[in-house]
Amino acid sequence: MFKMIKEDIDVVFDQDPSARSALEVILTYSGLHAIWYHRLAHAFYKRKFYFIARVISQFSRFLTGIEIHPGAKIGRRFFIDHGMGVVIGETCEIGDNVTVFQGVTLGGTGKEKGKRHPTVKDNALIATGAKVLGSITIGENSKVGAGSVVLKDVPPNSTVVGIPGKIVIQDGVRIKKDLNHRDLPDPVSDRCKDIEEELSRLRIALEEAKQGRGMGNGY
Numbered sequence: 001m002f003k004m005i006k007e008d009i010d011v012v013f014d015q016d017p018s019a020r021s022a023l024e025v026i027l028t029y030s031g032l033h034a035i036w037y038h039r040l041a042h043a044f045y046k047r048k049f050y051f052i053a054r055v056i057s058q059f060s061r062f063l064t065g066i067e068i069h070p071g072a073k074i075g076r077r078f079f080i081d082h083g084m085g086v087v088i089g090e091t092c093e094i095g096d097n098v099t100v101f102q103g104v105t106l107g108g109t110g111k112e113k114g115k116r117h118p119t120v121k122d123n124a125l126i127a128t129g130a131k132v133l134g135s136i137t138i139g140e141n142s143k144v145g146a147g148s149v150v151l152k153d154v155p156p157n158s159t160v161v162g163i164p165g166k167i168v169i170q171d172g173v174r175i176k177k178d179l180n181h182r183d184l185p186d187p188v189s190d191r192c193k194d195i196e197e198e199l200s201r202l203r204i205a206l207e208e209a210k211q212g213r214g215m216g217n218g219y
Contacts, residue, residue: 004039004076008032011077015099031080034066041070075122089117095140096122103129109151121156 012025012032019025025032037060045053053070061067066083068074071090078094080086082102088094091114092106100106104126108116112135119137120126127146132138139156150165159169 005036007077008035011079011097015079016081030064030066031083031086034060034064034068034080034083034086035074035078037064038068038070038072038074041068042072042074045070072117091115091135092117093119095120095124098122098124098126100126101128101130101146105131105133107131107133109134 009022009025009032012029013019019029037056041053041056041060044050044056050070057068057070064083066080066086068086068088069090069092072088072092072094074088074092074094075096075098077097079099080101081099085103086100087105087107089107091108094106098120106118106120106126110116115135117135118132119135120132121138121140121142123141124138124143126132126138126144127148129147130144130150131148132144132150134151136150136153138144138150138154139158141157142154143159144150144154144165145159145161147163148161148165149163150160152165154160154165154167155170157170158167160167
């Protein structure tokens with residue numbers, strides 16, 4: 001237990017350059033508090049003390065602004081940065097060394113039974129405001145860009161952005177898990193630019209056609 005607590009504190013220093021001391025991390029990091037409360041709630045949940053587990057999880061939500069269902073399975077060195085608005089559903093399975101940012105939802109898509117929430121594999125990063133919905137899998141070492149909505153499986157070593165999420169990087173090499181998720185490619189924006197360029201070419205062609213007809217009428 002103490003080894004896991006130390007790992008939780010160490011991962012904050014690894015991921016957050018503003019962390020200055022262990023005391024500061026222990027007392028002020030809501031993401032860390034949410035993880036610790038979840039472990040307690042999950043222990044009760046596994047023993048079928050569902051009511052106590054939910055009470056603990058809702059108390060944690062009240063204190064931290066982070067809602068983690070006590071049934072969710074979370075691996076080691078899980079890091080929640082800032083954390084406000086994070087929602088993690090009952091049948092979520094999260095691997096080791098996973099990072100999520102504020103506003104992330106790992107949720108379901110309806111009232112289906114059984115496995116209805118995402119599985120997030122080791123070393124994945126899910127950026128600010130992303131929504132990962134349904135019984136899908138985010139592969140190892142993959143990134144989900146800020147504000148993306150992911151509804152399909154993401155292969156390992158991939159980067160997904162946009163609404164709906166589209167794979168924009170998949171090179172088979174481990175993607176560096178850094179905090180610079182604002183610079184990820186945007187396929188929706190790129191497509192809009194392509195459409196604008198095509199419209200410009202069509203306008204030019206139309207003007208040339210009009211001029212050609214006008215010259216023909218003058219002879």
